[in-house]
Amino acid sequence: MLSYLRQLFFSLFHGTQLDAELDEELRAHITRHADDLERSGLSRPEADRQARLAFGSPAKTKEQCREQLPAFWLETLWSDVRFALRIFRKSHAFTITAVLTLALGIGANTAIFSLVDTVLLQHLPLRASNRLVVIWISNLKNGWSRIGPAGQDYLDWKDQTRSFEDLFLFEHGTGTVTGAGEPEQVSGLRVTTNFADFFGIRPLLGRCFRLDETSAKHNLVVLSYAYWKRRYAASPAVLDQAMTLNGETYTIIGILPSDLATVFPVDVVVPFDNDWLKRADSDLGVFGRLRPDVNLRQASSELEVLMERISHQRPDRKDYGAVLVPLESARVEYIRPPLLLLLVAVGCLLLIACANVANLLLSHAVGRQREIAARIALGAGIARLARQFLIESTLLALAGGASGLLLALWTTYVLARFIPSRIPVPNAADYVSLPSIHISTPVLGFTLFISLFMGLVFGLLPVLQSLHLNVNDALKEAGRGSSSGPRGNRTRATLVIVESALAFVLVIGAGLMVQSFSRLLQTNPGFNSDHLLTLRIKLPNDAKDSPYKEPRLQAATFQRFLTAVQAVPGVQSAAFTEIVPLSQDEMDMGQFIIQEEPPPPPGQHLATDFRDVTPDYFPTMQIPLLQGRLFTEHDNLDNPRVVLVDQTFVRRFFRDQKALAKHLRISYGATQPPREIVGVVGSVLDTGLDQQPRPTVYLPSSQSPDQSMSLVARTALPPSAVLPAIKNAIWTVDKDQPIFNIRPMDEIISGITSAQRIAFLTLDVFALLALALAAIGIYGVTSYAVGQRVHEIGVRMVLGAQRSEILRLVVFHGMKLVSVGVLVGLFASLLLTRLMTGLLFSVSATDPLTFAAVAFLLVLVAALACYIPARRAARVDPTTALRCE
Amino acid sequence: MSTQADLLPGTLDLLILKAVSLGSLHGYGILLRIEQISRGALLIEQGALYPALFRLVRQGLLKASWGTSDNNRRAKYYELTSAGRKRLREEHEGWNRLVSAMGSALAAEPERS
Numbered sequence: 001m002l003s004y005l006r007q008l009f010f011s012l013f014h015g016t017q018l019d020a021e022l023d024e025e026l027r028a029h030i031t032r033h034a035d036d037l038e039r040s041g042l043s044r045p046e047a048d049r050q051a052r053l054a055f056g057s058p059a060k061t062k063e064q065c066r067e068q069l070p071a072f073w074l075e076t077l078w079s080d081v082r083f084a085l086r087i088f089r090k091s092h093a094f095t096i097t098a099v100l101t102l103a104l105g106i107g108a109n110t111a112i113f114s115l116v117d118t119v120l121l122q123h124l125p126l127r128a129s130n131r132l133v134v135i136w137i138s139n140l141k142n143g144w145s146r147i148g149p150a151g152q153d154y155l156d157w158k159d160q161t162r163s164f165e166d167l168f169l170f171e172h173g174t175g176t177v178t179g180a181g182e183p184e185q186v187s188g189l190r191v192t193t194n195f196a197d198f199f200g201i202r203p204l205l206g207r208c209f210r211l212d213e214t215s216a217k218h219n220l221v222v223l224s225y226a227y228w229k230r231r232y233a234a235s236p237a238v239l240d241q242a243m244t245l246n247g248e249t250y251t252i253i254g255i256l257p258s259d260l261a262t263v264f265p266v267d268v269v270v271p272f273d274n275d276w277l278k279r280a281d282s283d284l285g286v287f288g289r290l291r292p293d294v295n296l297r298q299a300s301s302e303l304e305v306l307m308e309r310i311s312h313q314r315p316d317r318k319d320y321g322a323v324l325v326p327l328e329s330a331r332v333e334y335i336r337p338p339l340l341l342l343l344v345a346v347g348c349l350l351l352i353a354c355a356n357v358a359n360l361l362l363s364h365a366v367g368r369q370r371e372i373a374a375r376i377a378l379g380a381g382i383a384r385l386a387r388q389f390l391i392e393s394t395l396l397a398l399a400g401g402a403s404g405l406l407l408a409l410w411t412t413y414v415l416a417r418f419i420p421s422r423i424p425v426p427n428a429a430d431y432v433s434l435p436s437i438h439i440s441t442p443v444l445g446f447t448l449f450i451s452l453f454m455g456l457v458f459g460l461l462p463v464l465q466s467l468h469l470n471v472n473d474a475l476k477e478a479g480r481g482s483s484s485g486p487r488g489n490r491t492r493a494t495l496v497i498v499e500s501a502l503a504f505v506l507v508i509g510a511g512l513m514v515q516s517f518s519r520l521l522q523t524n525p526g527f528n529s530d531h532l533l534t535l536r537i538k539l540p541n542d543a544k545d546s547p548y549k550e551p552r553l554q555a556a557t558f559q560r561f562l563t564a565v566q567a568v569p570g571v572q573s574a575a576f577t578e579i580v581p582l583s584q585d586e587m588d589m590g591q592f593i594i595q596e597e598p599p600p601p602p603g604q605h606l607a608t609d610f611r612d613v614t615p616d617y618f619p620t621m622q623i624p625l626l627q628g629r630l631f632t633e634h635d636n637l638d639n640p641r642v643v644l645v646d647q648t649f650v651r652r653f654f655r656d657q658k659a660l661a662k663h664l665r666i667s668y669g670a671t672q673p674p675r676e677i678v679g680v681v682g683s684v685l686d687t688g689l690d691q692q693p694r695p696t697v698y699l700p701s702s703q704s705p706d707q708s709m710s711l712v713a714r715t716a717l718p719p720s721a722v723l724p725a726i727k728n729a730i731w732t733v734d735k736d737q738p739i740f741n742i743r744p745m746d747e748i749i750s751g752i753t754s755a756q757r758i759a760f761l762t763l764d765v766f767a768l769l770a771l772a773l774a775a776i777g778i779y780g781v782t783s784y785a786v787g788q789r790v791h792e793i794g795v796r797m798v799l800g801a802q803r804s805e806i807l808r809l810v811v812f813h814g815m816k817l818v819s820v821g822v823l824v825g826l827f828a829s830l831l832l833t834r835l836m837t838g839l840l841f842s843v844s845a846t847d848p849l850t851f852a853a854v855a856f857l858l859v860l861v862a863a864l865a866c867y868i869p870a871r872r873a874a875r876v877d878p879t880t881a882l883r884c885e
Numbered sequence: 886m887s888t889q890a891d892l893l894p895g896t897l898d899l900l901i902l903k904a905v906s907l908g909s910l911h912g913y914g915i916l917l918r919i920e921q922i923s924r925g926a927l928l929i930e931q932g933a934l935y936p937a938l939f940r941l942v943r944q945g946l947l948k949a950s951w952g953t954s955d956n957n958r959r960a961k962y963y964e965l966t967s968a969g970r971k972r973l974r975e976e977h978e979g980w981n982r983l984v985s986a987m988g989s990a991l992a993a994e995p996e997r998s
Contacts, residue, residue, distance in 0.1 A: 025912060025961050026935065028954075032913040033931075056932035064936040068943060 022065060026058045077391070084392040091364065095396070098360050101776075102400025104769060105353030106450055107407030112346040112762075114412055114443040115419070116339050118435055120332055125259040127200025128289055132327040133296065135167075135286040135303070136428065141319050142607035143694075144589065146428040151272075151280035153317075154192075156310055157288075163299035164288040168198040169272065171284045172430075174708075176540040176738050177268075179244035185538065185738035186227065186245075186267035193271045198289065199260075206239045206254030209271045216273035221250040225258035227267035245270075246540050265422075265433045283587060285430075287327060300324045319605070331432045334423045337838045338759035344832070345509060345766045348502045352770050354454065355495045355502075356777045358461055361393065362491060363784050365462035386463045394455030401451030405439075408447070412437050418761060420754040427687075429587045492781050493817050500821025501828055503767075503774035504858055508829045509836065510767030511850045516840045517760040520753060523841075525582060526684035526693065527621035532745035533719035533726070534580045537561065537737060538708035552637060554705040557734070562614060564729040565713060570722040574713040575616035578706050581686045583748050585710070585741070588612075592697070594653065595663040595674050608649060609686065609694050610666070612701040612709070618644075618681055620714050628660050628679030636702040641675040648683045649695035664697065675699070688752055690841045710741070719744040759839050771861060778865040782814040786873040793873055794881025803874040810873045814866035815859070822855055897929065897937050899980065902965065902973040905947060909964035911954060912938060938963060946972050 030051045037047035066072055088095040123129050136146040137153060154169040171190040176183055195201065196208035208222055221243060232238045243250045245268065256269065290299055303322040311318045375385060415437060422433040539548040539557060548554055558576050565574045579586050591605045600606055615631035626647060635642050643664060650659045663674035683693035701709065715722040727739055750757070793806055833845040843850070904910065904918040912934060919929055941947040946969035954960040965973065
């Protein structure tokens with residue numbers, strides 16, 4: 001090996017010297033032979049001639065010697081590369097088109113692949129993340145598919161299941177941090193003390209909770225990295241310091257590592273107190289880590305059986321089941337469909353780009369038939385020719401790949417604006433945060449691989465073509481080579497058909513998405529979402545001596561906030577609500593009975609969503625009142641209980657009967673006073689724009705006060721302009737009240753339509769690109785066909801054909817291919833768009849109108865692409881055409 | 886009947902090694918000596934000689950050095966290395982084995998029953 005390298009070096013650097021020596025040696029040999037011949041009687045010139053003849057070609061000998069040098073292949077490689085570069089410079093239109101087309105295809109693929117890699121393929125930085133599952137409870141009889149479990153569920157599962165190595169319980173919440181500067185609302189997590197061990201977390205500083213630290217008297221807290229950096233400037237002196245959270249003193253015992261923020265984007269983490277845990281009634285989160293030998297199905301069945309058993313022990317769990325979803329899957333459930341759609345779309349785009357480049361290369365090779373034939377005649381083997389072509393196509397592909405990478409970088413930057421930083425978890429009133437997209441090493445490797453693969457495939461095309469080359473014909477003036485024969489035309493025809501079909505599929509997808517998305521955005525959510533600001537206020541009542549433990553005081557405080565906000569100029573109306581529609585903030589649902597009706601049969605329950613609102617809620621949101629009256633300030637704790645119901649509720653539970661003046665009994669708390677239905681309001685979409693409205697019962701907040709509520713305010717100016725004034729108004733009432741979750745309604749809506757928006761935007765871009773590329777491809781092929789048939793066109797014209805006839809001839813020839821492509825694309829689309837139904841809203845995947853429109857569009861574009869070269873054909877001068885042999 | 890034998894492929898190297906073993910030579914001299922020691926029956930194609938010499942030098946079986954020839958001209962002389970000598974011996978033995986095997990095979994008579 002070493003000697004090989006040494007020889008390589010030597011021959012690289014001493015090439016000319018070796019050459020000169022060899023020259024001298026060969027010359028000496030011939031001279032000696034000539035001397036001998038002269039001695040045997042020939043004249044000197046005759047001796048020289050014979051000696052030279054006998055030796056043969058010194059050049060060939062030198063070549064054979066050089067071939068044995070280790071650097072030989074390098075030399076030839078380098079000369080091939082130089083040759084390729086010369087070719088590119090000579091036909092720069094071809095080179096630029098090929099490189100740009102490849103850049104487009106490869107760049108788009110790299111961008112989407114990096115998106116998919118970042119979002120779908122990333123493993124979470126947690127211990128055994130592939131065995132973590134989310135466990136929800138469900139009550140399908142009531143139409144609830146995913147509900148957060150209660151603390152008691154967690155304890156039951158921990159005791160009675162065998163499928164899990166460990167279970168983890170957590171609760172999202174917010175808290176107020178006071179005592180150092182402005183009071184701050186922080187996001188928090190309450191966890192079971194196995195937090196660190198369950199996820200394999202190693203704290204950056206300090207420690208995490210010990211398993212036995214489950215009593216509230218410890219009041220320990222762990223900070224997140226981001227919060228520690230923000231609030232404490234990452235100072236290590238923060239350990240063992242005190243912190244006032246919700247009016248109580250906590251001791252900071254550790255700092256969490258920064259990569260945990262992808263999974264738990266919170267500020268502080270506190271442990272569950274055991275008593276608290278038993279009483280925590282719902283909307284918690286439970287993760288389980290499956291045993292290595294247990295799969296999801298086995299765990300699901302075990303849990304199913306267990307829930308059945310539990311429902312006999314605990315009456316509140318009757319009819320409840322459990323739902324297990326792998327954590328990694330649940331996190332991307334929302335965004336997976338559009339991303340997969342994008343993968344397919346960008347793959348189609350790449351195929352179209354490849355078809356175009358293949359066409360380009362084939363046509364280009366035709367122009368070089370004479371050169372190739374000459375090489376073959378001079379003795380080049382197929383291997384050498386193949387190497388030349390492969391080098392050319394690989395250089396093109398690498399250039400395309402490099403430019404594609406730049407394009408991908410730019411695209412990723414743009415995409416990052418549209419990819420939301422958090423996406424909803426479907427059906428679960430929860431959010432998941434996404435990492436930011438970036439180009440990673442596997443993606444770079446992927447790009448390189450694609451480029452090289454393209455280079456290989458494209459390089460082989462002209463080689464396969466040359467195999468059928470008739471060298472004699474090609475060397476003649478009229479050389480058109482094998483590519484113009486039936487075989488070449490068949491290849492071209494196939495490429496056009498394939499391109500048309502793929503373009504059709506992409507444009508159909510885009511067309512369906514455009515309709516779907518615009519219909520989605522036009523859906524009436526049941527309220528007016530314009531100029532609506534929302535923010536959340538949580539009264540800090542966790543402290544033992546908090547004044548807000550008294551419900552009347554809670555209600556009164558919110559009323560004072562409301563009065564202050566309503567006085568702000570620029571606020572047209574304002575109200576408080578427990579949960580903002582479409583916000584995925586929380587759930588509030590429960591069971592009830594209608595007093596005047598017979599109770600439901602045993603085993604069946606009536607269930608509905610509940611919302612606590614202030615009286616101005618309906619005018620502020622512009623939800624119509626359909627019957628009866630709205631809440632007034634008289635509907636408070638001193639007066640009879642009242643409720644409002646929405647139209648969906650009436651349709652579901654009252655059919656044709658009157659709902660007004662009937663009474664509901666709601667299983668809230670200990671007492672269940674009858675509440676009179678005093679009015680019916682319009683339905684509101686709460687879980688999503690593409691979902692059905694759910695039956696909802698509204699309670700006046702003064703009769704059902706909450707600790708935290710959201711303000712909704714209709715503003716005359718854009719919400720962000722009025723926000724400072726609103727904040728100030730709230731602070732005039734209580735200067736220490738933190739405000740959080742500030743979002744205009746427009747932002748909330750764009751958040752829950754992000755999946756469709758991504759699909760819509762990117763698919764449109766891809767479809768446009770595909771259409772453009774296909775048009776270019778069709779133009780290229782037609783143009784080439786015209787060039788081939790110039791002679792024939794001349795003959796026809798001489799024989800009396802009109803210009804319009806020639807035009808029609810060329811266009812029809814092209815359109816024939818395109819029509820086949822469109823038909824193929826049609827069938828392919830009928831099969832493929834089925835996969836899109838998850839993303840489509842109120843548009844059928846086989847919408848005939850869309851299909852017809854796209855077919856028409858494609859035919860139009862193709863006709864135009866054929867028309868331009870056809871016009872050229874029609875303008876051909878017959879005499880020049882005939883001369884062209 | 887032709888007194889000249891066709892050169893089997895691969896035997897050129899062996900002949901060169903043998904020729905050089907009898908004394909260091911330049912390329913033309915090797916050509917002459919092969920003709921001489923084969924009594925004119927083996928004629929080497931001149932163009933094939935130098936690539937073979939080049940190869941043998943690269944394989945370390947021959948050593949090349951520039952010197953002056955008899956008529957005061959510069960010439961590249963080739964001589965055997967120890968590896969070359971060893972190879973020559975091995976190839977010679979292999980050749981003898983081949984020849985005797987072929988000989989006995991070709992001399993086989995039909996079996997008398």
